[in-house]
Ligand SMILES: *[C@@H]1O[C@H](CO)[C@@H](O)[C@H](O)[C@H]1NC(C)=O
Ligand SMILES: *[C@@H]1O[C@H](CO)[C@@H](O)[C@H](O)[C@H]1NC(C)=O
Ligand SMILES: *[C@@H]1O[C@H](CO)[C@@H](O)[C@H](O)[C@H]1NC(C)=O
Ligand SMILES: *[C@@H]1O[C@H](CO)[C@@H](O)[C@H](O)[C@H]1NC(C)=O
Ligand SMILES: *[C@@H]1O[C@H](CO)[C@@H](O)[C@H](O)[C@H]1NC(C)=O
Ligand SMILES: [Ca+2]
């Protein structure tokens with residue numbers, strides 16, 4: 555592996571890295587040129603900039619890349635955007651196991667007021683609340699649950715308090731799975747099944763993977779979260795930032811204006827290969843800005859003196 559930095563007159567600094575081809579993994583790609591852009595933009599603005607002028611936001615596949623980005627950026631007490639984001643609408647169904655986007659409005663899927671909000675960064679499973687509306691809830695909470703039985707197409711309300719995973723196991727053992735809500739008809743049958751049960755929350759078969767997406771559609775399991783991050787402070791932090799003093803990660807409000815890291819694919823052959831290795835994912839790639847705009851509570855923004863939330867008050871760069 556060889557690296558060299560290229561100082562530039564235009565305020566950008568870039569680092570070119572050549573990785574040995576072949577090997578065990580198709581990712582990261584063979585060669586990428588990384589840039590630090592010292593201009594302050596919201597996450598979405600920065601994404602457009604990256605795609606327009608280069609290839610995309612950076613994806614950090616391992617600690618070497620994390621360290622590279624660190625070495626090429628200024629040591630200032632601020633954060634920079636990277637390609638990572640969390641999508642609070644990226645729900646998967648237990649029955650099909652595939653991504654099933656649930657937007658903020660749908661004729662038969664209705665979120666309770668202010669939901670999904672991923673409160674305290676641990677709400678990755680969905681319960682029906684008040685029997686008709688959805689709410690993301692901590693998967694470890696214990697609630698009654700709704701199984702679906704495909705043999706006799708029936709919905710079974712189990713009045714035992716189970717965690718989401720235990721409920722899923724139960725439904726898979728004795729019926730087919732935790733129920734989905736795939737149509738208006740299915741929804742009305744579920745409503746009928748719950749009618750009169752008096753339950754406050756009931757698990758259904760929707761769950762999601764946190765922080766699963768990078769802007770360039772590739773996947774990576776590497777993380778370098780700062781302690782107590784991500785914290786989804788005020789339930790509005792759905793974009794991934796990089797601390798320029800420590801190379802550690804935090805979640806931040808996507809509307810913040812920060813500097814950012816991007817990459818340029820070195821040649822067309824590589825980018826074609828990258829595309830081929832990209833996991834087939836969601837049909838519509840949601841603009842996360844839309845997601846978190848919907849999730850913002852008007853009263854939610856307040857100042858904080860908590861150290862871990864210094865991203866909230868990250869000073870504007872000169
Ligand atoms: C469907 O089958 C399940 C499992 O055998 C049973 O518990 C349930 O009562 C049945 N429902 C109907 C409507 O037959
Ligand atoms: C489930 O938990 C709720 C709330 O704690 C409680 O009121 C209810 O009795 C529990 N149900 C069962 C079957 O244990
Ligand atoms: C649900 O209810 C509709 C009528 O609203 C009915 O046609 C359908 O067969 C029911 N069963 C299922 C599994 O959706
Ligand atoms: C719920 O059940 C009650 C009777 O227990 C009935 O009057 C009411 O219409 C039902 N509601 C729905 C939505 O089916
Ligand atoms: C990511 O995937 C979506 C849907 O497959 C596509 O619309 C979008 O252009 C892709 N983005 C990139 C940078 O490849
Ligand atoms: Ca919630």
Ligand SMILES: [Ca+2]
Nearest residue numbers: 785786805806
């Ligand atoms: Ca945070």
